[in-house]
Amino acid sequence: MDLPIANYQARRQSLQSNLPEGFVAILRAGELCTRNSDCDFEFRPNSHFFYLTGYAEPGAYVLINKTQSILFNLPKDPEKEQWDGFRHGVEGAIENFAFDQAFALDDMDEQIIGLLDGSQSVWFDFSDDVLQQQIVNWQQSLAKKVRQGAQAPAQFNQLAGLLGEMRLIKDAEEVALMEKAAQISVKAHQQAMQTVTPGMKEYELEAELNYCFMKSGSRTPAYNNIVATGSNACTLHYIENNAEIKDGDLILIDAGCELGFYASDITRTFPANGKFSEPQAALYNLVLKAQKEAIDTVVVGAKYTDFHDVAVRVLSQGLIELGLLEGELESVIEDKSYRDFYMHNTGHWIGMDVHDVGAYKIDAESRPLKPGMVVTVEPGLYVSKDNMKVDEKWRGIGIRIEDDVLVSDEGPVILTHGLARGVDEIEALMAKG
Numbered sequence: 001m002d003l004p005i006a007n008y009q010a011r012r013q014s015l016q017s018n019l020p021e022g023f024v025a026i027l028r029a030g031e032l033c034t035r036n037s038d039c040d041f042e043f044r045p046n047s048h049f050f051y052l053t054g055y056a057e058p059g060a061y062v063l064i065n066k067t068q069s070i071l072f073n074l075p076k077d078p079e080k081e082q083w084d085g086f087r088h089g090v091e092g093a094i095e096n097f098a099f100d101q102a103f104a105l106d107d108m109d110e111q112i113i114g115l116l117d118g119s120q121s122v123w124f125d126f127s128d129d130v131l132q133q134q135i136v137n138w139q140q141s142l143a144k145k146v147r148q149g150a151q152a153p154a155q156f157n158q159l160a161g162l163l164g165e166m167r168l169i170k171d172a173e174e175v176a177l178m179e180k181a182a183q184i185s186v187k188a189h190q191q192a193m194q195t196v197t198p199g200m201k202e203y204e205l206e207a208e209l210n211y212c213f214m215k216s217g218s219r220t221p222a223y224n225n226i227v228a229t230g231s232n233a234c235t236l237h238y239i240e241n242n243a244e245i246k247d248g249d250l251i252l253i254d255a256g257c258e259l260g261f262y263a264s265d266i267t268r269t270f271p272a273n274g275k276f277s278e279p280q281a282a283l284y285n286l287v288l289k290a291q292k293e294a295i296d297t298v299v300v301g302a303k304y305t306d307f308h309d310v311a312v313r314v315l316s317q318g319l320i321e322l323g324l325l326e327g328e329l330e331s332v333i334e335d336k337s338y339r340d341f342y343m344h345n346t347g348h349w350i351g352m353d354v355h356d357v358g359a360y361k362i363d364a365e366s367r368p369l370k371p372g373m374v375v376t377v378e379p380g381l382y383v384s385k386d387n388m389k390v391d392e393k394w395r396g397i398g399i400r401i402e403d404d405v406l407v408s409d410e411g412p413v414i415l416t417h418g419l420a421r422g423v424d425e426i427e428a429l430m431a432k433g
């Protein structure tokens with residue numbers, strides 16, 4: 001499900017043409033992480049690293065300079081591979097991944113120190129402390145050899161900013177992959193809606209999601225599944241998923257699969273017994289109105305913050321009309337009293353990471369949307385069960401509706417299309433279950 005190797009090669013070439021003479025960029029896939037004893041967590045390579053290499057083995061490093069890209073990886077070792085699985089090895093890295101050179105990890109220190117000699121600047125992700133320390137060590141080893149004629153690079157530059165900008169704009173193949181991931185997640189949400197019955201545990205619905213993801217070609221969710229029944233939905237990152245689903249509850253599911261290292265991210269909220277109560281439907285319809293108007297604002301040239309502002313305006317107006325907030329619309333927005341019910345932003349970039357890279361502001365200003373950007377649009381309302389300021393009928397209701405939206409010259413494109421959103425649509429889908 002990965003992209004063609006030529007795509008990763010083209011990204012490295014793009015980096016080579018965008019960075020100055022004498023640059024050296026270094027990235028790493030990351031190491032296996034112990035769960036306990038000799039059992040590891042499932043490995044997923046660092047997204048920046050994978051974006052430039054297409055290479056998913058743990059422990060690997062890549063060095064890119066003006067003229068070549070060099071991979072450092074685990075060498076072939078039949079005995080180790082018998083236990084831990086296939087390795088591409090040094091030859092395989094060159095043959096199958098189009099690197100100019102490759103070396104075994106054991107040779108990395110010596111090779112990198114040699115490659116840094118005479119270079120001007122080293123580019124890496126400053127958030128990676130381990131890599132940062134290694135780079136300082138390599139640079140220092142070289143600096144000790146100046147009297148023998150070595151020339152150590154004197155500049156360190158943040159690579160993450162440039163890669164963030166590259167990854168922010170998705171090409172057609174990336175969009176196609178993201179739409180595929182989105183459509184698997186659509187199926188999983190449909191399955192969950194059609195399977196639920198009061199009395200189930202939240203994790204039983206989570207099982208439906210994971211089953212559907214994996215049966216459809218995805219190896220893993222893109223983030224921890226949220227299956228929150230009743231007032232659990234008011235905990236924004238609820239992942240315990242072990243409560244019993246009660247008749248009359250709304251269930252909020254925020255879940256999306258990862259496919260080819262690209263994420264999808266969907267939230268739906270639906271009634272456990274298949275029928276929204278009147279107060280549930282009133283708040284639901286308000287969130288839906290906010291989502292629809294926000295999505296209409298995801299257009300080329302709009303500011304990134306515009307769709308959030310639209311959602312806040314619609315939600316605030318509705319909260320006043322339903323009697324949950326008092327006062328004039330402008331003052332509710334101004335004094336942020338809507339935040340008692342809506343305390344998060346309306347979306348985020350999405351790509352290889354569910355909360356994807358790329359700056360939200362340029363020169364302290366919210367940036368304009370461009371074709372190829374993908375955002376989530378996810379307004380919600382959360383009425384604490386302990387909120388004594390509102391009528392009892394609203395308490396404990398948590399609702400969010402989230403879709404993934406591509407910015408395009410033809411207007412907003414919902415990649416998560418086809419999933420029931422309206423009250424009638426959801427009830428009809430659940431009745432068929």
Ligand SMILES: [Mn+2]
Pocket residue numbers: 265348376378402
């Ligand atoms: Mn999201």
